[in-house]
Amino acid sequence: MIDGEQALRTITYREAVREALREALQKDERVFLMGEDVGRYGGCFAVSKGLLEAFGPERIRDTPLSESGFVGAGIGAALGGMRPIVEVMTVNFSLLCADQIINNAAVYLYMSGGQFNVPLVIRLATGGGRQLAAQHSRSLEGWYAHIPGIKILSPATVEDARGMLWTALQDPDPVLIFENSGLYNMEATLGADAGPVDIHQARVRRAGRDISIITYSASLYKALEAAETLAKEGIEAEVIDLRTLRPLDERTFLESVARTHRALIVDEGWRSGGISAEIASRIMEGAFYELDAPVARLCSQEAPMPYAKHMEDAVLPQAAGIVDLVRHMVNAHG
């Protein structure tokens, strides 16, 4: 790649993650990737396809089905001076290593009084919408965002899929990157020199004056679609992509609410005790007097994910639901 080269190319989210992995493996010899089927299989979502051939089995390390064992080993390797990227096939299986993530990775620095930091990156596929039923459709990033000591990234764009990994690897502390599996095939145009991006700021993905739609991950596209529909009716929605769920960049959405005076949070996670509740509270605490309408939330229905397509669609937040809610909010509290 030539510095400053502005040539554009179209790549998928999957290719963007792969490119980021390749770059990290090339730039830092302490970096290695491990997880179930990352090597010989090519990654269960084909993200790491070709990397084994390029970097060999030491650095593209296939693991047995031992989530707790290899995530813990990732923590140990990070403590021992490596920069491991551990792939947990999907967030659903991370429940088997939640102990290592929450009871070890998140607390090592604190419990040791600042002596032992854990520079570990964990990548997990997340999200529903692919008719995989209750055990394979979870969106637990908000749930992990409850835990101090780890950072939670949620790249929704190809640019972020390409750029967040390297920044996460530079972080001295454990970072979890949630890649929504529904996004892997999404294409976008990137500059040939696309590289690291910040991981501490939310982004306004669409500007608007009438309402702030605050969301992250795959729901971003539903929010953007809804905003287009609403624009035809003269309602201009501002769409905010949180990007990072911990630490939460509240400034960006509080400033947005101060401009639009309405807020809707769209979250594929559940409503009760979810990250949407946290965001709503922050708005109450930080922008209450700016509000012209109660804060609203559109989350997944409070049920395990059903298998049938029409049921799954009904459970997940959809663009049409966003449009209805926004219309009501704007018109009822015009």
Next chain:
Amino acid sequence: MKPKRTGKPEAAAVDRDHALHLLRAMTRIRRLEEKCAELYSAMKIRGFLHLYDGQEAVAVGVMQALTPEDAVVATYREHAHALIRGVSAGSILAEMYGKQEGCSRGRGGSMHLFDQETRFYGGNAIVGGGLPIAVGLALADKMQGRVRVTCCFFGEGAVAEGEFHESLNLAVLWQVPVLFVCENNLYAMGTALEFEHAVTDIARKAACYDLPSTAVDGMDVLAVETAAARAVAAVRAGEGPQFLECRTYRFRAHSMYDAELYRSKDEVRQWKKRGPIATFTQKMKRRGRLADADVKAIEGEVAREIEGAVAFAEACTWEPVEDATRFVYSEGRMP
């Protein structure tokens, strides 16, 4: 691969200096733990407190084989391991007092002793939680071409956890330089070995992963030392991970909250007759390596050390409450 049973070690080969060294180490542990119990009653130490009385030969015997470059991962019953690894009694006690000069800044307490200087990685209070971390530390050494050993201590209770099996499998699969040391003290809290395990021969479980394993009398410091030296030498020589089961007994309650309903006083009495400090002292006296005066001198020396440690902990300071969220994340970038 069948587990080995080590024969009687050559006590005759132990010279006077080494005998003094081992006795001093075990005595330091015993007296520190006694002081902890006392300070707990005096409410200077709070939280959970798990004491090590009876198991001294394990920590002392195994640590003899380690060098300063090696790493140690231990459990919540780890005062002894930290002390023998080289963490001062003062900073250990200060930690239990909750003082900021404690080895974990008062953030961890009794169950979470940490020390960067001696590569002491805790102090883990999730049973089995340390094993994968030890595998990872050893993996990092292997990948970076460093010849050093990670030594991982855990109880036989941890052997029933999935992480035990995951970690042994990974260690053998990846041939990482780790020594697993199971301190089989026959009870996981109040659950005796035969109620915890379908197969009670722990060393055999390791052998089923083709992990070279040895079972040793954990009440005999020389036997432990000999077996650990052999195992660590094998790890260092690049022969891959090794497993050591030390058969021992905990003399005190599991923690300060344990009414000990699950075992008889007589059983404890019988085991105390095999106490590692008393038996070693007698043996060394019989061989003419130690005299009564040596024992007395060591006791005096250790009493002064513990007294000094208490005085240190008393004089230490409290972390300001404004610092409660310090070290949730690192301060500044990585070096």
